Amino acid sequence: MQDPFYTKEKRKKSSGLLAADAWLDSSLYESGQSMGRGWTRFQDVMSVFHVAGFKRLVVEILSDGFSFLAIGCGLMVALALPAFDATATGEFNKAEDYSVVFLDRFGTEIGRRGIRSDDSVALADMPDYLIKATLATEDRRFYEHFGIDVVGTLRALVSNAGGDGGTQGGSSITQQLAKNLFLSSERTIERKVIEAFLAVWLEWHYSKDQILKLYFDNAYMGGGNFGVVAAADYYFGKKVQDIGLAEAAMLSGLFKAPTRYAPHVDLAAARGRANLVLSNLVAAGFLTEGQVTAARRHPATPIDRVADANSPNYFLDWAFEESKTLIEQSAHNTNNFVVRTTIDTTLQKYAEEAVISTVREGAEQYDVEQAAMVVTDTKGAIRAMVGGMDYGKSQFNRAIVSTRQPGSAYKIFVYSEAFEQLGLTPADMITDRPVCIGDWCPQNYGRSYKGSVTLASAFAQSLNTVPVTLSIKTGRDTIAALSHRMGLQADYPVTRSLALGVASVSVLDMTSSYAVLANGGLKTKAFGITQMATLAGEPVFDYDEEAPTERILSETTVANMNTMLRGVVTGGTGRRAQVPGVPALGKSGTTSSYRDAWFCGFTGNYVAAVWFGNDDYHPTNNLTGGTLPAMAWQKFMAYAHTNIEIKPVFGVDFVPEPVIVADADADAAAAAEIVQRPPSLTPDAARKLVVLASMFRASLAEGSVTTEASTPVPLAREAL
Numbered sequence: 176m177q178d179p180f181y182t183k184e185k186r187k188k189s190s191g192l193l194a195a196d197a198w199l200d201s202s203l204y205e206s207g208q209s210m211g212r213g214w215t216r217f218q219d220v221m222s223v224f225h226v227a228g229f230k231r232l233v234v235e236i237l238s239d240g241f242s243f244l245a246i247g248c249g250l251m252v253a254l255a256l257p258a259f260d261a262t263a264t265g266e267f268n269k270a271e272d273y274s275v276v277f278l279d280r281f282g283t284e285i286g287r288r289g290i291r292s293d294d295s296v297a298l299a300d301m302p303d304y305l306i307k308a309t310l311a312t313e314d315r316r317f318y319e320h321f322g323i324d325v326v327g328t329l330r331a332l333v334s335n336a337g338g339d340g341g342t343q344g345g346s347s348i349t350q351q352l353a354k355n356l357f358l359s360s361e362r363t364i365e366r367k368v369i370e371a372f373l374a375v376w377l378e379w380h381y382s383k384d385q386i387l388k389l390y391f392d393n394a395y396m397g398g399g400n401f402g403v404v405a406a407a408d409y410y411f412g413k414k415v416q417d418i419g420l421a422e423a424a425m426l427s428g429l430f431k432a433p434t435r436y437a438p439h440v441d442l443a444a445a446r447g448r449a450n451l452v453l454s455n456l457v458a459a460g461f462l463t464e465g466q467v468t469a470a471r472r473h474p475a476t477p478i479d480r481v482a483d484a485n486s487p488n489y490f491l492d493w494a495f496e497e498s499k500t501l502i503e504q505s506a507h508n509t510n511n512f513v514v515r516t517t518i519d520t521t522l523q524k525y526a527e528e529a530v531i532s533t534v535r536e537g538a539e540q541y542d543v544e545q546a547a548m549v550v551t552d553t554k555g556a557i558r559a560m561v562g563g564m565d566y567g568k569s570q571f572n573r574a575i576v577s578t579r580q581p582g583s584a585y586k587i588f589v590y591s592e593a594f595e596q597l598g599l600t601p602a603d604m605i606t607d608r609p610v611c612i613g614d615w616c617p618q619n620y621g622r623s624y625k626g627s628v629t630l631a632s633a634f635a636q637s638l639n640t641v642p643v644t645l646s647i648k649t650g651r652d653t654i655a656a657l658s659h660r661m662g663l664q665a666d667y668p669v670t671r672s673l674a675l676g677v678a679s680v681s682v683l684d685m686t687s688s689y690a691v692l693a694n695g696g697l698k699t700k701a702f703g704i705t706q707m708a709t710l711a712g713e714p715v716f717d718y719d720e721e722a723p724t725e726r727i728l729s730e731t732t733v734a735n736m737n738t739m740l741r742g743v744v745t746g747g748t749g750r751r752a753q754v755p756g757v758p759a760l761g762k763s764g765t766t767s768s769y770r771d772a773w774f775c776g777f778t779g780n781y782v783a784a785v786w787f788g789n790d791d792y793h794p795t796n797n798l799t800g801g802t803l804p805a806m807a808w809q810k811f812m813a814y815a816h817t818n819i820e821i822k823p824v825f826g827v828d829f830v831p832e833p834v835i836v837a838d839a840d841a842d843a844a845a846a847a848e849i850v851q852r853p854p855s856l857t858p859d860a861a862r863k864l865v866v867l868a869s870m871f872r873a874s875l876a877e878g879s880v881t882t883e884a885s886t887p888v889p890l891a892r893e894a895l
Contacts, residue, residue, distance in 0.1 A: 280705075
């Protein structure tokens with residue numbers, strides 16, 4: 176028997192399902208009816224637009240045209256996305272490199288590096304005929320179009336198709352500028368589309384004159400020159416304000432094909448192009464034929480751009496890299512800079528003369544081919560840098576690479592650490608005897624031992640066992656740490672032979688290290704740049720001479736080291752470095768197998784490190800630091816101290832006696848004031864002064880030379 180409650184519930188559910196089914200059916204029916212009525216109404220409305228026959232053909236064409244237009248617009252937007260990205264920041268392309276003009280310490284230009292560029296001349300200061308020549312040739316409707324010259328483009332297409340040789344371009348000045356500022360030089364349809372968008376963007380954000388100024392400053396003009404200002408200086412040796420019509424025409428002809436029409440590449444082609452520019456000026460109505468006749472008859476002639484062999488090229492290469500670091504740290508939106516350096520061109524000539532002549536004199540005997548030298552004052556300012564024998568043959572700068580071992584020249588770090596840490600003095604005794612670290616047992620040069628000697632004597636004779644003994648007492652890690660604090664930049668392994676100079680150093684770093692002793696123990700990093708500014712005169716960098724300086728060595732240690740370094744020159748391995756009348760201090764260095772020979776030292780005026788060796792690391796013929804390097808060092812110092820005030824050295828008891836020519840009236844004689852050496856004095860002139868000094872010195876010894884002047888004549892102090 177069925178449950179009555181169950182039957183009742185089942186009937187309720189069945190009734191609900193039937194109701195839902197009925198609602199769904201009715202809803203679908205009503206929706207269908209509604210859609211049908213809507214479609215009928217749509218047909219009624221669209222029947223108004225129904226066309227047939229010829230009208231239908233027109234409508235179909237227009238419909239397809241709008242469809243393709245929509246597709247094209249979408250494609251153009253897609254192609255223009257890179258243009259939107261390029262203009263998002265408003266930043267222009269960086270030039271391929273910076274343009275840096277270098278001045279010596281006296282403010283005279285000594286060379287340039289990077290591209291040649293100059294954006295310092297305002298558009299209003301440029302010659303009117305240069306502007307007109309450019310507009311006549313590149314974009315006559317420049318001041319009329321919106322960035323894209325449709326008329327000019329069509330005219331160029333027709334002209335070039337007619338065999339005009341492609342001399343007329345289809346791009347406006349604004350489009351060319353867009354390419355220069357934002358794009359590469361590739362020739363693709365995509366680039367042309369992006370260029371068009373960028374041209375419109377430039378027209379929207381800049382005035383016509385601003386666009387023209389940017390164009391004149393950023394266009395490549397051949398020969399590494401960017402902009403008309405740099406090109407005028409490079410090709411004609413003139414300021415752009417001073418060029419004539421013929422020169423302006425030649426410059427204006429470079430915009431389209433600078434490598435083809437550059438006058439230093441093909442002068443005939445450059446003049447032919449300039450003549451066409453003059454014709455364009457007449458055709459555009461800017462000038463008359465009579466006004467351009469003189470320029471046609473007397474075409475522009477570029478100057479001879481032979482490289483100046485006297486430029487301190489090794490130094491300029493190094494200073495350019497230093498300049499780029501400073502530029503990248505600045506926020507100046509320009510690529511053109513002027514840098515004032517510390518270089519002294521006269522000392523540079525002295526250094527080159529000393530190094531090159533010494534290598535040539537000893538090349539055959541010692542089998543040595545290369546040398547390098549760095550000279551600074553006692554505060555670290557680089558006065559000269561010689562990176563090799565011939566920059567034209569090899570631009571590799573041997574003065575700045577940390578790839579050579581200093582030999583015994585490294586011992587200043589060992590003895591300085593011993594004085595600092597152990598409280599020793601040069602007079603303290605130490606035993607020169609065999610010493611070993613494990614299975615390594617160094618020997619002295621000559622394989623003999625001196626027994627009990629003073630530290631000063633061991634240093635002067637460059638004994639090897641003594642610094643090794645000192646390194647055991649102080650620890651080699653502390654010696655390496657001191658060497659880095661004093662000036663060595665490159666990292667090197669701390670080995671058992673460290674005390675004998677088995678480390679990687681550069682000539683520049685060794686000069687900085689010895690400068691610490693010349694500067695009373697203060698850190699004296701070599702530097703070559705004192706000021707940097709943009710061409711417009713905005714300051715970028717100024718060297719702070721008053722900046723706090725870290726003390727590296729105590730004055731006691733400096734005095735002790737300087738005393739011993741003086742002993743090396745007066746009675747040790749550096750006797751060839753003596754300069755009469757000058758307190759010369761230094762240390763020689765020779766590496767194993769005679770691969771490297773050094774002499775590093777200083778006076779009260781200058782610090783210098785000299786290296787001799789071979790690029791392929793083959794050993795020299797028993798060349799030691801006390802021979803050719805010391806001789807080159809002495810030659811330079813003899814030149815450099817000619818006719819200047821000789822300064823004392825801290826800790827060294829040496830009082831220079833000025834050379835004074837006797838006067839007829841002895842009571843009226845007075846010490847001549849030593850004046851600053853003229854910056855133009857050459858090594859040959861210095862050598863003549865040295866010879867004269869020797870003659871006067873000999874005459875003074877005989878007591879027979881007098882002068883008619885009442886003031887003694889300042890003379891050179893030393894002979895070579």
